[in-house]
Amino acid sequence: MFRYVVRRLLYMIPVAVGISIISFITMYAAGDPINIIRLGRATVDKATLDAIRAYYGLDKPIPIQYLNWLSNILQLNFGKSLYGGISVNLVIGNWLWETVKLQLAAIFLALAISIPIGIYSARKQYSKLDVTVTSVSLFGVSMPTFWLGVILIIIFSYNLGLLPSEGAYGGTKIWWGHPFLDAVAHLIMPTAVLVYVSLAQNIRLIRANMLEVLRSDYILAARASGLKERTIIYKYALRNAISPVVTYLGIALGAIIAGAPMTEYVFNWPGLGRRFVEATTRLDFPVVMGITMIITVMTLIANLVVDIIYVYIDPRIRIR
Amino acid sequence: MSLNQKETSKKQEVKRRSASQWAVAWRRFKRNKVGVFGLIIVIAVFLVGVFGDFFTSYPARPNPDAYLPFYKGDVRKPPSWLENWPKQILNWTYPFGTSAIGTDVYSDMIHGTKYTLYVGVVVTLITMALAIIIGSISGFYGGWVDNILMRITEIFLVFPSLLFILVFVRIFTLTVGDPFWTIPIINLQIPAGLTIVTVVLAIFNWASNARMVRGEFLRVRELEFIEAEKALGASNTRIIFRHVLPNILSSIIVVSSLTIAYAILIEAAVSFLGFGDVNTTTWGQLLQENFADVRVVWWAEFFPGLAILFTVFGFNLLGDGLSDAFNPRLRD
Amino acid sequence: MEDTILSIEGLKTYFFTEAGVVKAVDGITFNLKGGESLGLVGESGSGKTMTALSVLRIVPKPGKIIEGKIIYNGTNLLDKTEKEMLQIRGREIAIIFQDPSASLNPVYTIETQLGDVIRAHENITKKEATDRIIKLLELVGLPEAETRMREYPHQFSGGMKQRVAIARALACEPKLLFADEPTTNLDVTIQAQMLELLNELKKKFGTSLVMITHDMGIIAKLTTRVVVLYAGRVCEIAKTDVLFERPKHPYTEALLAAVPRLDMKKTLQVIPGNIPNLIEPPSGCRFHPRCNYATKECEEEIPILEEIEPGHFVACHHWRDIKLKGEKEHLG
Numbered sequence: 001m002f003r004y005v006v007r008r009l010l011y012m013i014p015v016a017v018g019i020s021i022i023s024f025i026t027m028y029a030a031g032d033p034i035n036i037i038r039l040g041r042a043t044v045d046k047a048t049l050d051a052i053r054a055y056y057g058l059d060k061p062i063p064i065q066y067l068n069w070l071s072n073i074l075q076l077n078f079g080k081s082l083y084g085g086i087s088v089n090l091v092i093g094n095w096l097w098e099t100v101k102l103q104l105a106a107i108f109l110a111l112a113i114s115i116p117i118g119i120y121s122a123r124k125q126y127s128k129l130d131v132t133v134t135s136v137s138l139f140g141v142s143m144p145t146f147w148l149g150v151i152l153i154i155i156f157s158y159n160l161g162l163l164p165s166e167g168a169y170g171g172t173k174i175w176w177g178h179p180f181l182d183a184v185a186h187l188i189m190p191t192a193v194l195v196y197v198s199l200a201q202n203i204r205l206i207r208a209n210m211l212e213v214l215r216s217d218y219i220l221a222a223r224a225s226g227l228k229e230r231t232i233i234y235k236y237a238l239r240n241a242i243s244p245v246v247t248y249l250g251i252a253l254g255a256i257i258a259g260a261p262m263t264e265y266v267f268n269w270p271g272l273g274r275r276f277v278e279a280t281t282r283l284d285f286p287v288v289m290g291i292t293m294i295i296t297v298m299t300l301i302a303n304l305v306v307d308i309i310y311v312y313i314d315p316r317i318r319i320r
Numbered sequence: 321m322s323l324n325q326k327e328t329s330k331k332q333e334v335k336r337r338s339a340s341q342w343a344v345a346w347r348r349f350k351r352n353k354v355g356v357f358g359l360i361i362v363i364a365v366f367l368v369g370v371f372g373d374f375f376t377s378y379p380a381r382p383n384p385d386a387y388l389p390f391y392k393g394d395v396r397k398p399p400s401w402l403e404n405w406p407k408q409i410l411n412w413t414y415p416f417g418t419s420a421i422g423t424d425v426y427s428d429m430i431h432g433t434k435y436t437l438y439v440g441v442v443v444t445l446i447t448m449a450l451a452i453i454i455g456s457i458s459g460f461y462g463g464w465v466d467n468i469l470m471r472i473t474e475i476f477l478v479f480p481s482l483l484f485i486l487v488f489v490r491i492f493t494l495t496v497g498d499p500f501w502t503i504p505i506i507n508l509q510i511p512a513g514l515t516i517v518t519v520v521l522a523i524f525n526w527a528s529n530a531r532m533v534r535g536e537f538l539r540v541r542e543l544e545f546i547e548a549e550k551a552l553g554a555s556n557t558r559i560i561f562r563h564v565l566p567n568i569l570s571s572i573i574v575v576s577s578l579t580i581a582y583a584i585l586i587e588a589a590v591s592f593l594g595f596g597d598v599n600t601t602t603w604g605q606l607l608q609e610n611f612a613d614v615r616v617v618w619w620a621e622f623f624p625g626l627a628i629l630f631t632v633f634g635f636n637l638l639g640d641g642l643s644d645a646f647n648p649r650l651r652d
Numbered sequence: 653m654e655d656t657i658l659s660i661e662g663l664k665t666y667f668f669t670e671a672g673v674v675k676a677v678d679g680i681t682f683n684l685k686g687g688e689s690l691g692l693v694g695e696s697g698s699g700k701t702m703t704a705l706s707v708l709r710i711v712p713k714p715g716k717i718i719e720g721k722i723i724y725n726g727t728n729l730l731d732k733t734e735k736e737m738l739q740i741r742g743r744e745i746a747i748i749f750q751d752p753s754a755s756l757n758p759v760y761t762i763e764t765q766l767g768d769v770i771r772a773h774e775n776i777t778k779k780e781a782t783d784r785i786i787k788l789l790e791l792v793g794l795p796e797a798e799t800r801m802r803e804y805p806h807q808f809s810g811g812m813k814q815r816v817a818i819a820r821a822l823a824c825e826p827k828l829l830f831a832d833e834p835t836t837n838l839d840v841t842i843q844a845q846m847l848e849l850l851n852e853l854k855k856k857f858g859t860s861l862v863m864i865t866h867d868m869g870i871i872a873k874l875t876t877r878v879v880v881l882y883a884g885r886v887c888e889i890a891k892t893d894v895l896f897e898r899p900k901h902p903y904t905e906a907l908l909a910a911v912p913r914l915d916m917k918k919t920l921q922v923i924p925g926n927i928p929n930l931i932e933p934p935s936g937c938r939f940h941p942r943c944n945y946a947t948k949e950c951e952e953e954i955p956i957l958e959e960i961e962p963g964h965f966v967a968c969h970h971w972r973d974i975k976l977k978g979e980k981e982h983l984g
Contacts, residue, residue, distance in 0.1 A: 015478060026487060125713075138640070142581065142633035144588050147607065147625030154618045215712065217754035223710045225769040225820060226742030235768075239759045261482060262589050266611075277593050280486045288487065295480045303478070314759055315804045351670075 005308070012300040019296050020073075020289070024066050027285050069286075073293060079286035081279075088290050092272075096294070098168055099271030103260065105187060106194035114199050118206025119233060122214060122241075133203060140200025149193045149266035156189065163189055166268035190267045194260055209241040216240075239313060246309050345570070348645040355641010361634025369437045372430040377413075378423065380431035381601055389414070390422025396617050417619040420610050425620050429627055432601040435511065436584055436631065439518050439602065443583035444576050446522035451529035452572065458530070459537025460556070460564070470534075476527035482589070488520045489595045499599040513597025521586055529575055536568045543567075570646035577639035581632045588628050603628050657860055658684040658707070658828060663720035665699075665706045672931035676702040676715065678884035681957060684828070684860055689851075691875035691892065692864045693907070697927050699884040700864045704747055704830040709737050724828075743773045746821035750833040752813035756805040756820075762789075763801040766820055773824045788819040793849060811842040818849065825857050832864045847874055868911045872896065877963075880904050883928045883938035886957055889965040900960060900971040902943045937969070945970050 060068070072079060078088035121130045157165035164175055168186050175185040213219065214237055222236050261273030268274070272291055279287035349355055379385050389395065397403070399417040401410065416425040458469040493513050500509045541564065549563055590596055591604030598605070603624040610620035661681050667674035677699040684690050692700045705711045707722055709729065722729040729740065749755040757765055766785045770776070776784075789797035792815040805813055814834060821829060831850060835843040851874060854861050863875055871878055871892060878895045880888040880903065888901040899905045906923045925942035928934055934941050940950040949969050957967045 015475060018475065019479065023484075023487070026484075026491060138636055139629075139633060142585075142629055142636050144585055144592075144604075144607075144625055144628050144632075146589065146592050147621070147628065150607075150611070150614060150621050150625070154614065154621070158615050158618075217749055217751060218757040220705075220710060220712065221747075221749055221755040221817075221820075222757065222768075224708050224741055224747045225772065225823075226738045226740070227768055227772050228738065231768065231772070236757055236760075240757070261486075261593065265593060276483060277486065280483075280490055281594060283490070292480070292483060292487075295483060296478070299478060299480055315806075 005304070008304050008307070012297075012304070015300065016293070016296055017070075020070065020293055021066070023289060023292050024062075024069070027283070027288065028062060069289065073290075078290035081284055081287050088286055091275075092290060092294070095270060095272045095275050098269060099260075099264070099273060101168075102187065102190055102194070102264075102269060102271060105191045106198065109191065109195045110198045110202060113195070114202035115206060118203045119210055119238065121203065121207045122210030123233065125211065130207075134207070137200035137203045140196055141204070143197065143200075144262075145193055145197050145260070146262040146266045148196065149189070149263055152189050152193065153266070168270055190263050190269055193263050193266075205247075206241060210237060213237045213241045242313060246306055246313065341570075345642075345645045349641055352641045352644055354637055355644065358634045358637025358639075358641055361630060362638050365433065365631050365634060366437065368430060369433040372433055376424075376427040376430045378427040381423065381428070382599065386423050386427065387421070389418045389424055394418050395422040396420055396613070399619055402619075416623040417617065419606070419620045420613040420617050425606070425623060428601045428606055429603065429624055432603050432606060432624075433627075435514060435597075435600045435602040436587070436604075436628075438510075439514060439521070439587040440580040440584045440635075442515075442518045443521045443525065443587075444579040446519065447526045447529055447579055447583075448572060448576055450522070450526035451533050454526070455530040455533025456537055456565075459534040459541065466534075470531075473527045473530050476524065477531075479524060481524040482586075485517075485520050485524055485586070485590060486593065486595055488523075489517050489590060492516045492520070493595070493597075499597075511597050511600045514600050514602065517587060517590055517596060521583055521590075525579065525583070525586075529579065532571065532575060533568065536571050537564060540564050540567045570642075574639050574643045574646065577635050577642060581635035581639065584628065584632050584635070655686050656683045657686045657725060659721070659723040660703070660707070661721040661723070663703065663706055663717070663722065665702050665711055665715055665717045667715045669714055669931075674930045675884055675933060676930060677706060678933070680720075680881065680884070680886055682879045682886060682889055684862060685877075686827075687858055687860055688877060689854065689861045689863060689875045691871040691878040692862055692881065693866065693868070693871060693878055694881035695866060695927060697883065697930060698881040700881055701832050703881075704832060704862065704864060707830070708741055708745055708747060710741070739773065742769055742821075742826065743824045744826050745828045745830070746824075746826040747830040747832060748814070748817050748821050748834050751837050752810060752817045753805070753837075755817055756813060758805055761802050761804055762808075762816055766801070766816075766823055769820055769823045784823070785819075788823055789816070791853070792816070792819045792822075793845075794819070810838050811846065814838060814846060815849070818853070822853060822857065822859070826859060828860045828862070829854070830862045830864060833866070835870070836865075836867075850874070868907060880907070883933055884930065885938055885967065886965075887939070887967055889957070889963075891963055894964055900964070900966040901968050902945050902970075903939050906942075937967075 069079065076089070078092055080087055117133060121133045124130055153165045156163045164186050169179075169183060175182040219232060219237055222232050227236070261277050263269065264271045264273035265277055272294070275287065276291045278284075279291065373380065378388060381387075389397070394414065395418060397414055397418045399415055400413040401415070402417075414424055414426065416429065419425050419428065454469055454473070458466045458473075493516055496512050496516065499512055501512050501515065502509055549558075554563075587596070587602060588604030588607065591602055592608045592611070594608055596602060596605045596608065606624040607621055610617050614621050660683065663677050663680045664675070665677035667676055676697075680699065680703055682690075692703065694700050702711065702715070705715075706717050707724075707729065709717070711717060717730060720730070724740070724745070729737070732740070756762075763782065763785055766788065767778070767781045770781050770784055785801055786797045789801060794800060794812060794815055800808075805816070808816065814837075818834075834850070835846050838846060847870065850861065853859070861874075863870065865871065875892050877891050878889070879886060880895075880901065882903050887903045888895065888899065890899075895904065896908065899908060903923075910923060923942055928938055928941075934951075936952050937943070937946070937950045937955050940946040943950065947970070953969070955967045955969050957965045959965050960971065
């Protein structure tokens, strides 16, 4: 097991490096970033441009730039933003936290709700609840997340004024009296959006798997041995049915940092996702590269974690 | 003669219902109300995409007539039947209201249908073509070929796709000049920006489908009749094309429908974030344009989104229905 | 030894599916005496497995027991509550399934699975349970029980898995054991061992055994009495040697004739026709379309099970009139 983990970690390195190279090259495919930034601004004279270029080290040949960037990254120095020269390091931690906060809340809630419903739906197949659940979840999977967010904002913020329409924290107005409650109030709608869509996905997965498992011979044999229904469902069936949920966990963990940019954009949430969109729009390379690398590494680690959980759940995979 | 002999000859006269795999699946599909509903939705959307342009009051952008409501002073008007509720309930001048820039939302949506479908279908075609080729080669030859192809696939799977899609789209759209490209022989105009989005989406989507195809290939390859064919001396190409592919076809069809659904959603997301093609009016694009003013023109956000929802829903239902029809999950 | 412990009367178990009502068990009547080995013979679809599942009342949906009585130890099992049935299953009546790879839960150790069964019925400590498990595994011939019980099913061979399944079934020393084709999935060489084991254990615990199979060889070797089923109904019941010597039902005769033997000079007889459609079964006697002796009466009237000599029951209109081909030819 230990060797497996080490092997995987080592394997991650070339992949991460490969992705960084590809991203780096891509960034330059559109041309000189300084020129692009200049688009839409008043004409700047060449000397200033050159000075800016030198400041950011963009005058050196590309491979050198890459190596510089790489060595910086390895020292956890993400460089300076091309807009205002803010050190990316300073802000990236904050963005990371905001995104993680949101995603963890969503994943937790989603699992807590979807597993029981999925199980119940499978057990009482074709019951009214099951049919409702199936259709509603199919609906949910078809919904554009951001649209749902917009609708919620329209209803709950603009019309009813119950919830804040954007941001993670109130600015001039502290919602619900206390700063902590204020943060919670801001969390509600974005979390609800994330939860709803992944709920839909999960319930369908669990239900489908559960249905299959419940038809298996070993469940029939367990019944024939006189085990209680509760034991059969929660001990015998669930562990076999849970693997797609683990897959979801993996994707979700990876998405934690990818930051559900849609939801963050709609709710103006100060997380990695939104910043990435902004940076990409403005071609702010250091920020884009920095966030990309973080997300890539987190995705790889998440995949590894998921694989480890898999092995724990299903002993058949253990023997290699 | 004894009774059973009479019966057998009678049976031989009775005509048999077609037992081909497709006929059986079609019959099963017809019984699946949900799947049929999905099919209806999909057909309706296609009809709107192809013929809808003739049924709108205003032409498509960038035709200046599209902005007529603006010149009439009807900017940001709510749906006509909603205004002065319930008195004007039969007024359908602006069924979905007007947008922040003064266009008729309904017309925009109808004109945008074909773009949305364009993305959905083309992404799926490219994705499935890549997935089938790579998945089949990988699944069929195995060994080091399989290994290399699967590593490549994995790399594509690991890419945080939305991020890269945004980056790639941004880069490539910046380098593009004209809003429209013309395909030479058939002289068809396709929107440049949108096509870039489409190609990029396909690049980041084929990987998971390729895995699925490979999985299916492996499954069918293990079936005994393939061994039998080999033993009879059939060539590899013949085995792939005449025996394996037809068996995989059903999964491919199902996944295609679901891929179209997914592509439409992602395109909407990409457009919404502002990376779409400004010259087209895909529904995602409409959502983007009106987002800033959503407080005032909520209908311009609501209805295009609803259209996306229903279209994607339709394709998902269709995919589910087909999946059930081909592989009945033995509910009985 | 002579007292009846299980009496099934007019059992009907139907499956209410989308395609129609499948009459899997359509009026089965037979009984089982204490300590005996009863064979339950028939083709696939004859209702043998469903009968066993009906007794345990674990018929999977959409199946339902709609009629009949199942009298065990004086009480009708169909009248019992689910809670009461929990005490019957595994403790009084148990079952072994055909595919040991499928009937053991892949994600839990042998120890856990056996332990769960024991502790579901008896209030003993973990340590006591563990000791019991070790003894049980040794009893079924599993070497190194103490270490191996902590392993997972996939780490055992087919034969060993089936032994584990047997251990699980006998864990609480049930009085009645159903063995549903326990050797069909095993290597021929292991089959004999398994049957031997079953026989020993049966004698040791005094368990009554119902051997469900389609293999006449196993019937001959292991059982003292046989019930022949076809399409959900009983055809014939007799002591084993009587059945082999003078079968009185055309189906039984056909079954016996289909068993290849080294001393046969004639060609193997195949039973003509197809397995009956259980949704729209043949009218009257279910076997009539494939029966060489069938007449109009067979098509119209369901034959009743009659006792033609002590302990020998047949459900056929023509058992008396037909001179079955060479009754004596079936002997050695």
